[in-house]
Amino acid sequence: MPSPSPSNLPVPHDTAGPLARRGEPDLTRQQELRALGDLGAFGLELVTDRVEELHHAISRRSFDATGPVSDPIRAVHDAVSAAVYGSVRFATGTAARGVAAAVARFTPDDAEPLTETPAGSVARSAINGLLGDLLEEEKSPLAIPMAVRLAGRDVPPTRTLLAEAYPRATPRIVVLIHGLGENEGVWWWRARKAGLGPVIPMSERLHRELGFTAVHVRYNTGLRISENGARLATLLNALTDAWPVDVSEVALVGHSMGGLVARAALRAGDLGGHPWVERVEHIVGLGTPHHGAPLEKGVNLASYALRSVPEAAPIASVLDTRSVGIKDLAFGVIAEEHWRDRDGGALLADYREAITLPDHVTLHAISATLATDPRHAISTAFGDILVRLDSASGDHRKHGLGIKDEHRATIGGLTHFDLPSDPQVYRLVRDWLR
Known part of the structure; x- marks a missing residue:
């Protein structure tokens, strides 16, 4: 099921202003x-x-x-x-x-614009996930810039435009960050289920129940995760500085790669001395491959093996055109020093070193499994289809993230793509952000 076109997304009626219904598209x-x-x-x-x-x-x-x-x-x-x-x-x-x-x-x-249509919006995001680093290098207009998004339009982080876009802005901000090849529409993905009627999006429910104003971010998922983290840190610095009211709290919720970008942004902001970092209490990852995704590991292995046969090397070259953002997902690399001056084509090489969060920030992890019972063999082997349970939970013998049991949960019977709009996921996020 394709995600909705951002221009047709429901906008929380109690937070969106006139800017949500006007503005020029970023491409002709x-x-x-x-x-x-x-x-x-x-x-x-x-x-x-x-x-x-x-x-x-x-x-x-x-x-x-x-x-x-x-x-x-x-x-x-x-x-x-x-x-x-x-x-x-x-x-x-x-x-x-x-x-x-x-x-x-x-x-x-x-x-x-083609990218304003449902299919075009999804296609542009997917192309950025696959070739986003190349698009940016070639200065292609199809490259997606890091931006706050509301109703299909970028919202520049200036005091005037933010006040117009969010006339009922609150001191509590929750930043929703999509994953690889996605856009902000993922938070409405599967929001209407057969026989159940519409499901209220996480952004609106968090506003109604906890007083959070949701800020959706769109970015080029084909770039390095560390680069997107640095750009998000800069964006949040500008956003919180120009927010219509004084910001008391910032929460980051990321789906899949978005959880890694959230961690990278916090690290970049902390190293840069950004004031918004001190207002962060919670980061929540939904199906986040903290320790990598098996599909990218498999592609890495296939490419390495194919290169050993001259006649198969061209196939390896095709595989190697995938973006550096995808390659970062082999082990969930979020820091530049963990990939800089390293052999990107090395076989399953994990160059990471331990990275800890500031003491005042709590990291939460929500995992999904295909089988209803998370202990089932299918759940152990396949996780949510794209991310295995141990990776999404932050468990690792060497690079464990130290997430306490009360700050993580596993939901059975869901796929990777169900997480952003599932009611069970929302309830967990709500209870952690109270």
């Missing part, structure tokens, strides 16, 4: 089309590169088998194939960009 249809042309060209060039690598791996084996006698033929072969593949790369890349530019030229200025 023309910008999107040209950016998609660039992305298409990249994809075609990537395929061409991998085919060329496979071609050369096969031909190299044949030429090596015949020895020096084939060197003249090899030289001609290599020159011709290089010219052919170069021409294919140029032609396909130029064609993709040219078609996109032509379509953009004839697109009305007032055409609805």
Whole structure:
């Protein structure tokens, strides 16, 4: 089930102001089309590169088998194939960009941006999760900036705009941080279940019951977790400084990767001496891979194994185009010094060192398991499909996070994607944040 389009999300009626119903999108249809042309060209060039690598791996084996006698033929072969593949790369890349530019030229200025549609919003977030570091490096308009989001629009953290967006702002702020390839719509994911009617979103219930004002954050999940943490720390510094009322408390709730970004932000803010850090009492991770996700470990292993066979190396190259944000999920890396100057292609290399939270902050963990009984073999083996129980609970023989039993919980019969909008999860979060 796709998550709702942010522009169609329900907005808590008691917290949102006029800004929630106006404002310009961050992309125009023309910008999107040209950016998609660039992305298409990249994809075609990537395929061409991998085919060329496979071609050369096969031909190299044949030429090596015949020895020096084939060197003249090899030289001609290599020159011709290089010219052919170069021409294919140029032609396909130029064609993709040219078609996109032509379509953009004839697109009305007032055409609805593709990323404002339900499918387009989900697709942009997914593309950022997969290739977000590349999008930012190429300065693509499709790269998602770190921003406060309300009803499908960015809210710059200035006193005037925040006061307009949150006219009933309270001193207590809860920051909701989505996970890999997601956007703020995840907090409404599965919010309407068959036969049960609408489920009130966590943001609105926390406002009604505890007086928290929910702030949704959207970010480029393909970037390093440490980088997103640093950007979130800077954003929260500006947000709390310009908040319409004096801030007494900040709580961070993150789904999946979002829990890691929350921890990284707190660390960056603490190292930077940001005042908002002193107002944080709770961080809650929902299905957060504190010690890594098995899927990324599997991809790392597959890539390493494929590179040992020349003919399979092109497949490894395709796998290795995944974003650095995804690669960080192998072991839940949240600090720059734990990946800087390290071999990113090393086999299951865990370079982490212990990182502790400030004494005044309590870390909570909510895990899910496929089986109703968390002790069932299926629960132990597969967790919530994407994150295993020990990782989501913060347990690790070397890097345990010291989460006390009363500050963690496991809910059976849920998947990873049920966590942000499940009523049982909400009740746990509410009780911890009281």
